[in-house]
Amino acid sequence: MTRDRGYPEAIAGPFEGPPRTFEDRAGRTIEIRAHDGSNEEYEALASMYIEFDPADRAQGIPPSQEQRVREWLEAILGEDCLNVIAWDDGTAAGHATLVPDGDAYELAIFVLQAYQEAGIGTRLLKTLLGYGAEEGVEKVWLTVERWNKPAVGLYKKIGFETSDAESFELEMGIRLADAHDDD
Amino acid sequence: MRILLGIGSADDSLQALERTAERAAEADDEVTVAIIDDDGPRGVGEIEAAVDGTLDGWGITAEIRHVESETDPGSELVEIAESEGFDRIVIGGGTTSPMGKIQLGSTAEFVLLNSHVSVTLVR
Numbered sequence: 060m061t062r063d064r065g066y067p068e069a070i071a072g073p074f075e076g077p078p079r080t081f082e083d084r085a086g087r088t089i090e091i092r093a094h095d096g097s098n099e100e101y102e103a104l105a106s107m108y109i110e111f112d113p114a115d116r117a118q119g120i121p122p123s124q125e126q127r128v129r130e131w132l133e134a135i136l137g138e139d140c141l142n143v144i145a146w147d148d149g150t151a152a153g154h155a156t157l158v159p160d161g162d163a164y165e166l167a168i169f170v171l172q173a174y175q176e177a178g179i180g181t182r183l184l185k186t187l188l189g190y191g192a193e194e195g196v197e198k199v200w201l202t203v204e205r206w207n208k209p210a211v212g213l214y215k216k217i218g219f220e221t222s223d224a225e226s227f228e229l230e231m232g233i234r235l236a237d238a239h240d241d242d
Numbered sequence: 243m244r245i246l247l248g249i250g251s252a253d254d255s256l257q258a259l260e261r262t263a264e265r266a267a268e269a270d271d272e273v274t275v276a277i278i279d280d281d282g283p284r285g286v287g288e289i290e291a292a293v294d295g296t297l298d299g300w301g302i303t304a305e306i307r308h309v310e311s312e313t314d315p316g317s318e319l320v321e322i323a324e325s326e327g328f329d330r331i332v333i334g335g336g337t338t339s340p341m342g343k344i345q346l347g348s349t350a351e352f353v354l355l356n357s358h359v360s361v362t363l364v365r
Contacts, residue, residue, distance in 0.1 A: 118343035131342050160340040167341050202343060227351055 064163065064222050066198045066232040071218030074235075076189035077143050083177035087147050091186045094142035103151040104132055104144065112172045117204060118228065121169065134158075135167075141194055143187045145170070145179050153179050155187040163198035163232075164191065184217060192235045199235065202228040245273045246328040246359075248309070248319045250349065251282035251289055254334030258364035259293060262332050263300040273304040276322060278315040278349065316352025323359040335363040 077093045094100055108121040108128045116123070122131050135156050136142055141164070145153035153170035166187070170180045191199060201219070203210050205228065214231050223230035247262045249255035259275070266273045275293050279286050290306070297304055311318045323331050331353055336346040346354075353361055 118345065119338075120342050122342075135341065156341070158340045165339055165341045165343075167343070202339070202345065226348065227346060 064198075064200050064230065064232055065220075066163075066200075066222065066234045067218070067220045069234065070236060071233050072188060072192060072235060074185045074189035074192060076193045077186050079182065079186050081178075081182060083174070083179055085177050087174075087177070089152060089174075089179055089182075090146045091143055091183060092146065093190060094136060094144055096136075100144060100151075101132065101136060103149065104136075104154055105129055107151040107154065107171050108132065108169070110171065111169065115169070115172065117167075117207075118202065120167065141187065141190055141196070143183060143190055145174070145183050147174070153183045155183045157187060157191050157196060157199065160200070162238075163200055164196050166199050166201040181213060181217075184213065188217070188233070188235060195236070197234065197236045197238055198232065200230060200232045202226075202230050205229050243269065243271045243329045244327065245271045245330050245332055246276060246319065246323045246326075247273055247304075247332045248276045248278060248315070248349070248353070249289060249293070249334065250278040250280035250315075250347070251284035252280075252334060252337050252347070254337055254364070255289075256292055256296075256334075258332055258334040259296050261364050263296050263302055266302050266304075267300040273302065274328070275304050275306045276309050276319060277306065278309045278319075279312065280315070280347075280349070314352070316349040316356070319349070319353055320357045320359070323357065328359055330360050330362060331357055332362045332364060335365040 077091050080090045083089050109125050111121050122128050135158055139159050141157040143155050144151050152174040155168040157164040157166055219231040219233045222232045249259055277289050309315045309318050333350050336344045
């Protein structure tokens with residue numbers, strides 16, 4: 060689907076990129092790192108998504124069957140995508156991703172149920188946007204189910220603005236840098 | 243059963259076409275295909291060719307008509323289905339974003355919210 064998407068004129072941020080370490084609200088030490096492309100990290104993410112509560116799925120992702128989870132992960136962990144993972148030791152607690160879409164990137168973020176409401180999502184999101192800015196990403200969009208008030212509130216706080224409110228899902232956009240036409 | 247299949251130019255419409263034709267061949271449905279010019283990846287001529295090919299492939303015939311409204315095709319689909327006594331509207335189940343999220347188009351949303359005739363989304 061190709062649509063003209065709206066983005067704020069103002070540049071959001073700056074956001075700090077990975078790696079970042081902090082203590083979450085449950086006292087756990089969480090480290091956010093860029094995905095290193097290893098099979099170990101892929102398997103840790105696969106475990107996280109296979110465990111994922113179906114009630115927290117959004118618009119069909121993560122998929123519900125292991126085989127489909129793996130196919131989906133292989134696509135969004137591709138070389139042209141940007142991924143950050145929140146680690147509690149060796150456990151993947153959350154994951155945020157930017158997937159290229161023309162001259163912009165589509166964003167999604169997931170936090171495992173046991174790690175929700177601990178401040179991890181906010182930091183994961185900011186760290187991903189910091190990573191995106193470092194890598195030259197200019198525009199990011201996402202969709203969110205309009206009844207998901209906590210998520211919508213978080214995106215707004217960080218600088219996303221609603222670009223399309225007429226569908227079942229809200230579409231929101233953020234600008235990380237000015238457009239550069241010279242490369 | 244009298245089926246009104248509404249199709250545009252995206253891949254989910256072609257999938258809905260295939261499944262509707264397959265079912266019609268088995269269940270002897272009476273199918274009307276309503277083609278929507280949605281300015282998408284395929285032109286009307288290309289959609290018509292896909293419809294002809296698929297119907298031929300399953301050995302069924304169907305009335306083919308064109309939805310005139312460019313601004314509100316969903317409303318016209320619902321109007322056709324309700325005023326002409328169709329039993330069911332069939333439409334595509336949405337396209338996927340680069341991320342893999344399922345996204346319903348505005349036509350599907352309108353039909354789902356407003357139709358008094360049962361609606362099937364094909365996945």
